[in-house]
Amino acid sequence: MNFDFAFAASTVPTILGVIGTTIGVAVLSCAGASILGFSFEIARRAGSVPGYLMRFAIDFIRSTPVLAWLYFLYFVLPHWGVTLPALVVGILGLSIYFSGYLAEVFKAGIDAIPKGQAEAAKALGLNRIDVVSFVLAPQMLRNVAAPVGNHFVSILKATPYLAVIAVPEMLGSALDIASNTYRYAEPLTVVGIVFLVLALAIAQGVNMLERKLLGPTNR
């Protein structure tokens, strides 16, 4: 079977038509995973959750497949009376799965701040909230920006899993075209290229961000 460039080009609008969903899901999932991961880490630090429990939870989350989370949220939760729209399940599933990784990112980002920073801030008479918001949080954000960006690429590449719960994203729409036309090569190539370009662009952005962060403002 020849690769039909004209046909490939004709699939582009359909596939790009759902690029918004793909990116939107990735952005929201990354935000959700960050919030969850950050909360896990803060709870662990505050001592409200013992370290070994948190360790177990994070390992558990990370060692279960994304698909298991998606199926669980989509097919099992309704048995308990919780029925969520597919899009919500998708974002929630990816958020939960990646929160395990992002918790580690935040742990490293916080650990990397020398103890002396909070002490110097306290010694100046700053209250706790100001110590966190003006001294610790900015440094943590600087430390996590690049790794969060890298995880964002991973999340983006995990969005095709959402096809199994019928969220309209790029790989799913490519497969729809394929099953309607019996031509797989063109739509799948197109979707592959789109993901490649997206991932490269984001990686480039993360690189630039990292270089900027490693500039004069870094210690």
Place this chain on the structure above:
Amino acid sequence: MSDGQSMRQAASWPAEIGQQHGARGPDQTAAVEAAALNKWFGSFHALKDINLAVPQGGRIVICGPSGSGKSTLIRCVNGLEPFQSGTVRIGGVDLTRDQKQLQKIRRSVGMVFQQFNLFPHLTVMANCTLALRRVLGKSRTEAADIAAHYLERVRIPEQAHKYPAQLSGGQQQRVAIARALCMNPKIMLFDEPTSSLDPEMVKEVLDVMIDLAADGMTMLCVTHEMGFAREAADQVVFMDQGSIVETASPATFFAAPSQERTRLFLDKMLR
């Protein structure tokens, strides 16, 4: 130094601190007074029954071998380190573990660390103005004026727009001193301020500290710079294994220490 005058004039205890020692005038109140201070890290007895008074305008140098508790003591003075028994009084006010009270007291106690601890994400100027604005509620321009004044005093006015990582160690430490001075503290605590500096930068920092001493700043200073102790201190405290072993004037301390442990230490230091 002429601008030192204005610095001292402006320095005054917060009203509520002044009121607590009743009849006695503030001049008789020790700037820092530790009494029967004991501190444990777990089962390790890090400070043993420390009694130390720093009079207003006093300049005390603490020295002693590594692990003797010098940092721990100085950190107890501004509440960075909690202690189990005894009292620490700053300008006559007992340190408690109440955060609000600690925050208030810390405004009048400046601290300079061995590792500088400048905020790397903020410019030199922003390092200096952060507490002025957040703690003292100064306006941006007011804070900038104050910061510029103290950066001038530590002789780096031209670096205000730079980030800490763009400065040498000596410059960073001088910014750290300026940052603390901006709060117009009554007392300055120094914990080995020159220990992590390259030798050629030690002097520029010590010079700033000697200026401060000459201006009458009350200073409690952990350092092994014996030249500084001779020139600027009026008392040298020698600590070993969590205890104060000997307190003497610099002249006596170096020439005729009364304790064997002090002598051994000095032999090693001055060899």
